[in-house]
Amino acid sequence: MILPTDQFPPTQKPSESVSGVTVRLAGDSGDGMQLLGTQLTNTSALSGNDVATFPDFPAEIRAPRGTRAGVSGFQVQFSAEEIFTPGDGLDALVCMNPAALITNISDLKKSGILIVNSDSFDAKDLKLAKLEVSPLEDGTTDPYRTIHVPMTKLTRGAVESTGLSTKFADRCKNFFAMGLVFWLFGRDVEPTLRFIDNKFGKKAPEVAEANRLALKAGWNYGETTEDFASTYQVSAAELPSGTYKNVMGNQALAWGLVAAAKLSEKELFLGSYPITPASDILHELSKHKNFGVRTFQAEDEIAAVCSAIGAAFGGSMAVTTSSGPGIALKGEGMGLALMLELPMIIIDVQRGGPSTGLPTKTEQSDLLMAMHGRNGESPLPVIAACSPADCFQAAIEAWQVATKYMVPVMILSDGYIANGAEPWRIPEVDSLPKIPVSHPSGQKLSGEPFLPYKRDENLARPWAIPGTEGLMHRVGGLEKEDGTGNVSYDPDNHQHMVETRARKIAMAADFIDELDVDGPENGTLVLSWGGTYGSCRTAVKTCQANGKSVAHAHLRWINPFPKNLGEILKRYDNVLIPELNTGQLRLLIRNEFMVDAKGFNKIKGKPFAVSELVEAIEAIA
Amino acid sequence: MSTELPVLKAKDFESDQDVRWCPGCGDYSILAQMKKVLADIGAKQESTVFVSGIGCSSRFPYYMNTYGMHSIHGRAPAFATGLKSTRPELDVWVITGDGDALSIGGNHLMHVIRRNLDINIVLFNNSIYGLTKGQYSPTSKIGKVTKSTPRGSIDHPLNPLSIALAAEGTFVARSVDSHIKHLVATLKRASEHKGTSFVEVYQNCNVFNDGIWEYAKSKKTKDETTVVLEHGKPLVFANGKKGIRLNGFEPEVVELDGNVSVDDLLFHDEKSTQPHLANVLARMRHPEFPEPIGVFRAVERQTYDEGINQQVVDAREEQGDGDLAKLFASGDTWTV
Numbered sequence: 001m002i003l004p005t006d007q008f009p010p011t012q013k014p015s016e017s018v019s020g021v022t023v024r025l026a027g028d029s030g031d032g033m034q035l036l037g038t039q040l041t042n043t044s045a046l047s048g049n050d051v052a053t054f055p056d057f058p059a060e061i062r063a064p065r066g067t068r069a070g071v072s073g074f075q076v077q078f079s080a081e082e083i084f085t086p087g088d089g090l091d092a093l094v095c096m097n098p099a100a101l102i103t104n105i106s107d108l109k110k111s112g113i114l115i116v117n118s119d120s121f122d123a124k125d126l127k128l129a130k131l132e133v134s135p136l137e138d139g140t141t142d143p144y145r146t147i148h149v150p151m152t153k154l155t156r157g158a159v160e161s162t163g164l165s166t167k168f169a170d171r172c173k174n175f176f177a178m179g180l181v182f183w184l185f186g187r188d189v190e191p192t193l194r195f196i197d198n199k200f201g202k203k204a205p206e207v208a209e210a211n212r213l214a215l216k217a218g219w220n221y222g223e224t225t226e227d228f229a230s231t232y233q234v235s236a237a238e239l240p241s242g243t244y245k246n247v248m249g250n251q252a253l254a255w256g257l258v259a260a261a262k263l264s265e266k267e268l269f270l271g272s273y274p275i276t277p278a279s280d281i282l283h284e285l286s287k288h289k290n291f292g293v294r295t296f297q298a299e300d301e302i303a304a305v306c307s308a309i310g311a312a313f314g315g316s317m318a319v320t321t322s323s324g325p326g327i328a329l330k331g332e333g334m335g336l337a338l339m340l341e342l343p344m345i346i347i348d349v350q351r352g353g354p355s356t357g358l359p360t361k362t363e364q365s366d367l368l369m370a371m372h373g374r375n376g377e378s379p380l381p382v383i384a385a386c387s388p389a390d391c392f393q394a395a396i397e398a399w400q401v402a403t404k405y406m407v408p409v410m411i412l413s414d415g416y417i418a419n420g421a422e423p424w425r426i427p428e429v430d431s432l433p434k435i436p437v438s439h440p441s442g443q444k445l446s447g448e449p450f451l452p453y454k455r456d457e458n459l460a461r462p463w464a465i466p467g468t469e470g471l472m473h474r475v476g477g478l479e480k481e482d483g484t485g486n487v488s489y490d491p492d493n494h495q496h497m498v499e500t501r502a503r504k505i506a507m508a509a510d511f512i513d514e515l516d517v518d519g520p521e522n523g524t525l526v527l528s529w530g531g532t533y534g535s536c537r538t539a540v541k542t543c544q545a546n547g548k549s550v551a552h553a554h555l556r557w558i559n560p561f562p563k564n565l566g567e568i569l570k571r572y573d574n575v576l577i578p579e580l581n582t583g584q585l586r587l588l589i590r591n592e593f594m595v596d597a598k599g600f601n602k603i604k605g606k607p608f609a610v611s612e613l614v615e616a617i618e619a620i621a
Numbered sequence: 622m623s624t625e626l627p628v629l630k631a632k633d634f635e636s637d638q639d640v641r642w643c644p645g646c647g648d649y650s651i652l653a654q655m656k657k658v659l660a661d662i663g664a665k666q667e668s669t670v671f672v673s674g675i676g677c678s679s680r681f682p683y684y685m686n687t688y689g690m691h692s693i694h695g696r697a698p699a700f701a702t703g704l705k706s707t708r709p710e711l712d713v714w715v716i717t718g719d720g721d722a723l724s725i726g727g728n729h730l731m732h733v734i735r736r737n738l739d740i741n742i743v744l745f746n747n748s749i750y751g752l753t754k755g756q757y758s759p760t761s762k763i764g765k766v767t768k769s770t771p772r773g774s775i776d777h778p779l780n781p782l783s784i785a786l787a788a789e790g791t792f793v794a795r796s797v798d799s800h801i802k803h804l805v806a807t808l809k810r811a812s813e814h815k816g817t818s819f820v821e822v823y824q825n826c827n828v829f830n831d832g833i834w835e836y837a838k839s840k841k842t843k844d845e846t847t848v849v850l851e852h853g854k855p856l857v858f859a860n861g862k863k864g865i866r867l868n869g870f871e872p873e874v875v876e877l878d879g880n881v882s883v884d885d886l887l888f889h890d891e892k893s894t895q896p897h898l899a900n901v902l903a904r905m906r907h908p909e910f911p912e913p914i915g916v917f918r919a920v921e922r923q924t925y926d927e928g929i930n931q932q933v934v935d936a937r938e939e940q941g942d943g944d945l946a947k948l949f950a951s952g953d954t955w956t957v
Contacts, residue, residue, distance in 0.1 A: 302699065477692065
């Protein structure tokens with residue numbers, strides 16, 4: 001099918017070149033802002049920009065329409081330079097209703113572009129947003145370049161020929177907004193036209209046509225209206241050469257797991273129970289059955305982790321995925337897994353807590369639970385992915401450690417990187433590490449008893465699997481005698497086993513990379529972990545450009561810590577640990593290294609803004 | 622040329638661990654019959670896995686010279702699900718008790734049965750918590766005086782077979798620890814069934830709940846207090862003197878005294894597509910009725926492990942074996 005891209009002629013207006021743009025699209029949950037944002041992101045990535053995104057949506061599927069609680073937002077920064085965050089201040093903000101405007105306007109830079117759907121600012125809309133006066137009339141929007149667009153009316157007119165009812169016609173207004181935004185930033189419409197065709201072309205051709213017409217009307221509106229004197233162009237970024245793909249964190253995690261299974265010649269079993277924001281890993285993995293992936297949607301979180309342990313016992317690459325509340329439920333199962341010394345992966349996509357907390361918002365507040373949230377002395381290796389694309393690598397490393405040391409490994413992600421997107425340089429499959437996994441082979445009755453807890457040089461026990469002749473053995477949660485694996489209540493054996501289980505995790509420090517420091521060897525060190533990598537890195541770079549002696553180090557492995565961490569920490573006068581919690585890594589660092597680290601802590605369900613980090617760093621640097 | 626396969630005896634299924642149940646515990650008999658069953662059916666040590674939860678019965682795997690996992694309280698069905706889904710060729714047995722299966726593990730029991738995972742569940746029902754030293758269990762009767770219910774239990778008890786049937790169980794049976802022949806026959810039937818087989822075994826805890834099933838165990842009373850189910854046969858008990866007749870939806874005990882003949886009785890149909898009859902039988906309780914023992918229901922339905930593995934086979938057939946390079950290149954990409 002020939003796509004009518006010729007109906008979107010290049011602009012005749014002057015075009016201003018800018019290095020990067022941060023745009024936020026905000027509307028009601030039902031307004032299709034996430035879809036608009038995803039299209040803008042993919043298109044920008046395809047045009048070679050570096051991109052970073054931040055979707056922000058309510059926990060309710062259909063929050064009351066038009067209210068502040070129901071506002072759904074999607075922020076994307078696209079840039080000609082390498083970027084690590086979705087941006088702080090907005091260059092442009094699109095608001096589909098008053099609630100969206102009032103909850104987002106404070107992030108728009110002075111003189112930034114504000115595009116509003118002026119058709120949705122009547123008395124009823126204002127009342128839903130709990131506003132007495134229209135913000136379009138009371139001076140709220142004065143500092144900005146505000147452009148009133150009667151989107152509802154224009155969209156209805158544009159799609160009239162399709163015969164769609166008003167209700168359906170109104171659903172096309174996000175495509176109108178998209179057309180306008182695409183025009184303004186010189187984006188290519190071809191990928192979106194292809195998307196429309198794939199999504200609606202066959203099953204609802206009239207909807208496909210209406211969306212195309214709305215997109216075109218938005219594009220033409222930009223070209224025609226005198227509100228815009230020029231468009232903006234963002235040229236391609238100079239990324240390392242290679243083939244790229246835009247990935248979200250959950251997708252990258254799923255692909256990393258699939259890759260790790262393949263690299264270890266294992267079939268993957270996922271036991272999972274749906275929970276925000278981790279469910280997309282289950283959805284993604286369930287698509288890849290041709291890789292030998294088996295996904296089990298369990299009856300609850302406990303069954304999910306336990307089924308994974310059963311699969312690990314059987315010799316599969318076993319995984320369970322969840323978020324904080326689910327991980328709390330899995331605690332006992334995880335304890336058994338570490339007692340059985342079976343390899344598996346437990347993924348916690350963190351969200352705001354405690355309890356049900358803020359399901360769709362991000363936080364780093366499960367770190368101490370990951371480290372200590374089980375009964376007894378029960379350490380586990382913990383790796384925290386630092387960005388959406390890094391989730392791929394984190395999954396592979398986690399499986400390497402799990403199999404090398406025969407231990408369950410926790411991967412921490414968070415809502416911000418799970419749903420955020422960035423370009424991922426597609427690796428050459430041959431360049432990925434092979435993950436050697438072996439199972440002892442069967443033995444006939446030779447008189448030598450099989451020792452299921454006999455350890456190798458990594459303190460790993462043999463992964464003997466059912467079906468193997470002569471290696472029958474029983475495992476369980478009761479303390480066991482080293483070597484034989486028999487139940488043992490011997491006091492000295494218990495101490496030995498507790499210490500051995502901890503020691504092999506400490507030994508994993510031999511495997512993981514040493515910590516890199518970006519910046520000077522003294523002064524102030526910013527130590528970050530997990531999903532705040534991008535904002536911390538950008539903030540430190542800004543401080544360095546301001547002439548401050550500030551360095552940055554970022555932890556991915558938190559248990560064990562990289563071997564050189566203690567030595568690095570001691571070099572600096574100040575250590576600042578920014579975290580989206582009340583200071584959980586800081587507690588661990590102070591405890592382990594006796595370093596008087598300072599914290600910068602934010603618990604608002606939102607990622608760090610670079611500007612607030614710069615301020616915090618410069619206050620002590 | 623013929624290859625002689627070594628024939629395993631019951632003793633070959635015995636592990637080197639000392640059995641630590643209380644002397645006189647009903648578990649000993651079940652353990653002995655299980656070993657016999659495995660030998661009789663030609664089970665292989667290495668292909669057999671016993672999975673258990675927590676409780677006295679759940680120590681069972683340690684005593685079997687097979688693969689085994691003594692897991693956590695109530696969760697054995699979940700472990701079995703992960704294991705059997707990925708290793709469908711293994712014979713997986715779940716050993717559980719009334720507290721483990723029906724209290725803390727109630728959720729998993731219900732779901733494993735409705736999914737029809739091809740495993741065998743043996744529930745040792747002694748109507749008491751033994752390992753924690755004598756609290757009432759979900760199958761204890763109202764009024765049961767225990768350490769945690771000095772004024773008597775006020776909890777209405779669960780009927781394990783009703784739970785299994787409500788969860789769409791495809792094989793539901795009951796036996797008694799000391800009825801050696803019946804227990805062996807029932808466990809064999811369970812092992813042959815494709816799908817989840819659920820066997821409740823009346824098991825005596827001689828320390829904390831001694832004699833709870835005496836009516837069904839005692840040679841003196843069992844003919845009057847139990848009725849043995851056989852497919853296609855009428856429900857006759859008390860040495861042929863009494864039978865069970867259906868009056869509408871209600872069972873009733875009738876005397877076979879000439880006025881009522883065997884032909885008037887309820888005939889057992891374990892293969893009925895609907896579980897109505899099995900439900901009626903499951904609800905017959907002592908002392909009002911003789912309690913049925915045997916196979917209540919045995920029907921065929923796709924198993925979970927078949928389903929999950931078939932989808933993998935189908936996906937590979939349709940999409941080809943997974944190729945990482947192809948996966949990575951799917952969707953929109955660009956080259957710098």
